[in-house]
Amino acid sequence: MIRDITLGQYYPVDSLLHRMDPRTKLFGTLVFIISLFMANSIVAYVVATVFLISAVRLSKVPFKFIVRGLKAIVFLLLISVSFNLFLTPGTVIFQIWFLKLTWEGLRIAGFMGLRLIYLVLGSSIMTLTTTPNELTDGLEKSLGFLNKIGVPVHEISMMMSIALRFIPILVEETDKIMKAQMARGADFESGNLIQKAKSMVPLLVPLFISAFRRATDLAMAMEARCYHGGEGRSKMKPLHYAARDRITYVVYAVYLVVVFVLRNGLTF
Amino acid sequence: MSIKAEHVNYIYGEGTAFEQYALRDVNFEIEDGQFIGLIGHTGSGKSTLIQHLNGLLRATSGTIYYNGENIYQAGYDMKALRSKVGLVFQYPEHQLFEVDVFSDVCFGPKNQGLPKEEIEARAREALRQVGLEEKLWEQSPFELSGGQKRRVAIAGVLAMQPDVLILDEPTAGLDPKGRDEILDEISALHKEKNMTIILVSHSMEDIAQYADRIMVMNQGEKLFDAPPKEVFRHYKELERIGLAAPQITYIVHHLKEHGVPIDDEITTVEEAKTAILALLGKDNTEK
Numbered sequence: 367m368i369r370d371i372t373l374g375q376y377y378p379v380d381s382l383l384h385r386m387d388p389r390t391k392l393f394g395t396l397v398f399i400i401s402l403f404m405a406n407s408i409v410a411y412v413v414a415t416v417f418l419i420s421a422v423r424l425s426k427v428p429f430k431f432i433v434r435g436l437k438a439i440v441f442l443l444l445i446s447v448s449f450n451l452f453l454t455p456g457t458v459i460f461q462i463w464f465l466k467l468t469w470e471g472l473r474i475a476g477f478m479g480l481r482l483i484y485l486v487l488g489s490s491i492m493t494l495t496t497t498p499n500e501l502t503d504g505l506e507k508s509l510g511f512l513n514k515i516g517v518p519v520h521e522i523s524m525m526m527s528i529a530l531r532f533i534p535i536l537v538e539e540t541d542k543i544m545k546a547q548m549a550r551g552a553d554f555e556s557g558n559l560i561q562k563a564k565s566m567v568p569l570l571v572p573l574f575i576s577a578f579r580r581a582t583d584l585a586m587a588m589e590a591r592c593y594h595g596g597e598g599r600s601k602m603k604p605l606h607y608a609a610r611d612r613i614t615y616v617v618y619a620v621y622l623v624v625v626f627v628l629r630n631g632l633t634f
Numbered sequence: 635m636s637i638k639a640e641h642v643n644y645i646y647g648e649g650t651a652f653e654q655y656a657l658r659d660v661n662f663e664i665e666d667g668q669f670i671g672l673i674g675h676t677g678s679g680k681s682t683l684i685q686h687l688n689g690l691l692r693a694t695s696g697t698i699y700y701n702g703e704n705i706y707q708a709g710y711d712m713k714a715l716r717s718k719v720g721l722v723f724q725y726p727e728h729q730l731f732e733v734d735v736f737s738d739v740c741f742g743p744k745n746q747g748l749p750k751e752e753i754e755a756r757a758r759e760a761l762r763q764v765g766l767e768e769k770l771w772e773q774s775p776f777e778l779s780g781g782q783k784r785r786v787a788i789a790g791v792l793a794m795q796p797d798v799l800i801l802d803e804p805t806a807g808l809d810p811k812g813r814d815e816i817l818d819e820i821s822a823l824h825k826e827k828n829m830t831i832i833l834v835s836h837s838m839e840d841i842a843q844y845a846d847r848i849m850v851m852n853q854g855e856k857l858f859d860a861p862p863k864e865v866f867r868h869y870k871e872l873e874r875i876g877l878a879a880p881q882i883t884y885i886v887h888h889l890k891e892h893g894v895p896i897d898d899e900i901t902t903v904e905e906a907k908t909a910i911l912a913l914l915g916k917d918n919t920e921k
Contacts (some may be wrong), residue, residue: 539728545690546729549721550790551713551745568741571731575776 375534376497381426382610383495388504390611391492394421397618398488401625402481410628411480417621418484418491427494435490436483443482450475498530507605520596528584536577543572637687637719637798637830638663642696644682644854656682657693658854666797669824670832671845671862675876679854680834681724684800687832688719717746720796724803726787730775735766735786738775742794753793760793761786764819781812788816792823798830799823805840817844838880842866842901850877863899882906 383391398417405411422429436443456470493501506523513519544554547568554565644657657679664670674680685691686698689705689712698705705715723729732738739757748756761771764785770778775786784804791799801820805813821844824831835841841848841862848865850858852875858865866872869879882903890898896913900906 542723542725543728545685546723547741548690549688549716549723550729550742551717551794552741553713553745568729568731572728576727 375494377425377427377431377494379426381424381495383421383425383491385610386495386614387605387607387611388496388500389508389605390607390614391496392501392504392508394614394618395489395492397622399485401622402484402488404625404629405481406477406629410625411477413621413624413628414484418487421488421491425491425495427491432487432490432494435486439482439486443479446482447475447479450478498527502527502530503601503603503605518596520599524596532577532580535580536573539576540569540573543569636663636665636699636701638699639686640697640699642683642686642693642698644679644686644691645694648694655854657686660696660854660856662849662856662859664798664830664832666830667824667828668830669821669844669846670830671841671848672832672834672851673836673838673841673848673877674851678851678875680851681802682854683851684721684802684832684834687798687800688716688721690716690721713745717742717794718796719798719800720791720794721800722788722791722802722804724806726775726780726783729787729790730783733774734772735775735778736761736771738786739789739793742790746794756793756795757789760789763792763823764789765815781808781816784808784812784816785819788819796829798832800832800834802834803836804833805835805837813840820844838866838878839882839902842880842883843904850875862901866901867899 398414401410401414401417405414422432451471452465452467454468454471454474455466456468459467459469459472461467496504502523505526506519509517509519509523544552548554552565552568554562554569557565639660639662642657642660643655646654646656660679660683672680672684682691686693687700689698692706700715700719703710705712730738732741736754736757739760740753743753743756761768766782766785766789770782775783778786788801788804799820804816804820808816817840820831820833823829824844833841833845845862848858848860848862849856850865850872857871857875858868866879866883869883872878880901882905883898883901886896886898886900886906886909889896894913896909900909
């Protein structure tokens with residue numbers, strides 16, 4: 367049940383995307399997100415689809431596995447699509463009571479839905495092919511310039527990597543606690559909202575206690591090894607761009623230009 | 635009245651890159667009132683197996699029968715099953731959540747929908763069974779020692795008055811005294827209440843002393859299923875899969891190799907003491 371969350375999970379296979387520098391993937395995700403917000407025509411979405419599908423194929427992660435990440439946004443997707451579908455003014459196709467289905471609504475809702483789905487799929491590909499450590503290393507290096515204006519980049523990225531590191535541990539812990547309480551007859555599924563909220567107490571109390579205990583243990587273990595923040599700290603695996611990263615950046619540039627041209631030159 | 639497993643298979647993460655067999659064609663039948671020792675190396679599938687017995691995990695294929703009824707049949711009351719087959723997990727920290735010990739023990743019977751007096755009567759009885767002093771009942775469970783927390787956790791399951799009690803390494807991390815006390819209490823439940831006990835443990839000594847049947851798991855398969863003496867006869871195979879026989883068994887083997895005419899199937903210190911005293915021509919009753 368709770369293990370179904372694929373967002374933010376790493377999928378261990380060997381592929382071009384897995385070997386790529388995390389900065390390239392981070393930047394690629396950013397480029398993809400920007401392109402999604404620029405795209406305003408069917409052709410532009412076709413281009414984005416091609417870009418996304420090539421990334422999926424290169425990642426060697428089964429498509430079925432990536433799509434599972436969409437489960438988390440089904441509700442959000444339904445709401446935003448139906449709002450756009452029925453509440454956009456324009457040429458009416460048909461009308462039920464006060465709900466008008468318009469051509470404009472259909473178009474906006476379609477784009478909106480695709481945009482949301484692509485956003486999730488695009489960022490899932492990054493997290494599925496990048497270990498949390500690589501990801502924060504990449505972020506730390508890419509945002510290193512902020513250090514000059516006093517932003518503690520290393521500390522923030524260390525916090526991020528610790529947080530990411532703890533997600534699977536806490537997920538597993540939640541699973542164990544749920545089972546231990548279910549063995550005592552706890553019921554997490556049935557009942558109304560208030561009963562459900564109440565049934566969370568036997569789950570959340572042990573979970574919080576364990577999270578705090580783990581946090582203090584980790585802090586102590588870090589201090590025992592003389593951790594004192596980012597100053598003067600070197601990397602075990604410094605990041606280096608390879609030829610494939612440079613080629614990828616060229617691909618990004620071409621892609622962005624195409625989407626930009628489509629936005630300003632062509633509209634369907 | 636029994637628990638029966640037929641061709642139980644369980645696969646973790648089916649259809650993903652993480653796919654892994656956790657149980658492979660496991661079959662057994664546990665009669666009422668037996669004391670089973672379940673042993674196996676870490677990751678051998680023993681924890682997965684016990685979670686099948688109260689329906690927390692559903693077998694990928696195969697069937698489990700409780701008292702002759704298939705627990706996977708439509709409309710089977712899993713909640714009722716869980717109160718009949720009580721499962722105590724290894725870490726009490728995973729289940730203690732209430733403000734005081736007594737209310738925490740009440741959680742199980744409360745979920746069974748019993749009247750308040752009955753809930754409290756059961757909680758009191760369970761806490762007495764595990765031998766937790768009454769002055770601790772009003773304390774926060776988080777202020778207790780490891781051994782006391784473990785008792786509260788066991789009491790929390792006992793209060794549901796199960797017929798079968800499954801304990802996942804109830805003695806891990808306890809000092810020798812705490813370990814003996816907990817095991818003696820479990821043994822008392824077995825003898826006095828005729829409860830079926832399934833004890834998961836890494837300690838061969840504990841298993842040899844209390845269990846009347848041992849199941850050995852290895853890489854998801856059931857390797858042995860026999861009385862202790864028979865299982866420990868295969869101590870060389872047990873060593874190969876990362877287990878061992880009780881230390882006393884090794885000692886009697888050495889004695890036998892050196893020409894001492896002693897029974898080499900001895901598995902407990904008590905038995906060894908009797909046998910050695912007999913060899914020396916002395917009575918066990920003498921000090």
